[in-house]
Amino acid sequence: MAQSEKGTALITGASTGIGAVYADRLAKRGFDLVLVARDQSRLDALAGRLRDQSGVSVEVIAADLTAEADLKTVESRLATGDITLLVNNAGMSLNGGLLDNDAATLSRIIALNVMATTRLASAAGKAFLAAGGGAIINLSSVLALAPESFDGVYSGTKAFLLNLSQSMAAQLEGRNIRVQAVLPGATRTEIWERSGKDVDALPEGFVMEVDDLVDAALTGFDRGETVTIPPLPDEGQWTALQEARLAMGPNLSKSDVAPRYRAAQA
Numbered sequence: 206m207a208q209s210e211k212g213t214a215l216i217t218g219a220s221t222g223i224g225a226v227y228a229d230r231l232a233k234r235g236f237d238l239v240l241v242a243r244d245q246s247r248l249d250a251l252a253g254r255l256r257d258q259s260g261v262s263v264e265v266i267a268a269d270l271t272a273e274a275d276l277k278t279v280e281s282r283l284a285t286g287d288i289t290l291l292v293n294n295a296g297m298s299l300n301g302g303l304l305d306n307d308a309a310t311l312s313r314i315i316a317l318n319v320m321a322t323t324r325l326a327s328a329a330g331k332a333f334l335a336a337g338g339g340a341i342i343n344l345s346s347v348l349a350l351a352p353e354s355f356d357g358v359y360s361g362t363k364a365f366l367l368n369l370s371q372s373m374a375a376q377l378e379g380r381n382i383r384v385q386a387v388l389p390g391a392t393r394t395e396i397w398e399r400s401g402k403d404v405d406a407l408p409e410g411f412v413m414e415v416d417d418l419v420d421a422a423l424t425g426f427d428r429g430e431t432v433t434i435p436p437l438p439d440e441g442q443w444t445a446l447q448e449a450r451l452a453m454g455p456n457l458s459k460s461d462v463a464p465r466y467r468a469a470q471a
Contacts, residue, residue, distance in 0.1 A: 212289025215239040215282065217270065217325065220247035222394035223344060224294040226419040232259035236290065239264045241279055270295050270321035271313055283328040286336055291329040293322045294344045302356035311358065318362035326369060330382065338381035342426065343370045345386045347434060367432070374431045383429075387422040389413065390436040
């Protein structure tokens, strides 16, 4: 089968939830797909449905992105040169927080949410530079902006992805490579059950449906947004936060200590 004019989208965490909906929407947009997740049977079922419905080419890679060999396999697939879009979606949450989990579990969430996403973004970015264009969508979270609200380990990993996305977008400006960070709020996916939480126990009006989330995120992508926050009603609040942050820039590194700290020393 000839490659789609849109190229090929590689989606991690693609077997269910946000990743599966991205696969559906991108197939409808005419992208060929590479679907990556741990569950081979779910991947195969989704791939078959998308081939039948959209007529696109769908490749599956069963991979645990916390396993070095599997991560290298996906990095190598990105490096082949035919991928035009990476959806960096795979991630996990914790049952409890920093003080409730053992070292192995904490290492696993960092390996998946930070190390794997970083290495895949790097592999994609290098391939896109060589090809002359491409796009990366990183699934962050509104918790990147609200570290006091929930567990700081999960929100910290998502703040890392927001930081990485904004940095990459600035560095790659003018190079025909788009980078978008998507910051979902609470979204109805299996991540809640996997982390021992009851999504239905959350307040009414708090949880977004996954189809709505992905459709809004793709609208933000089409608008050229670097940061998309689907549940935020007032975009001006994000703009004001950005402007305030950037206004601090010239004052963040100085040879002189700020006067308030001199006073404390005296």
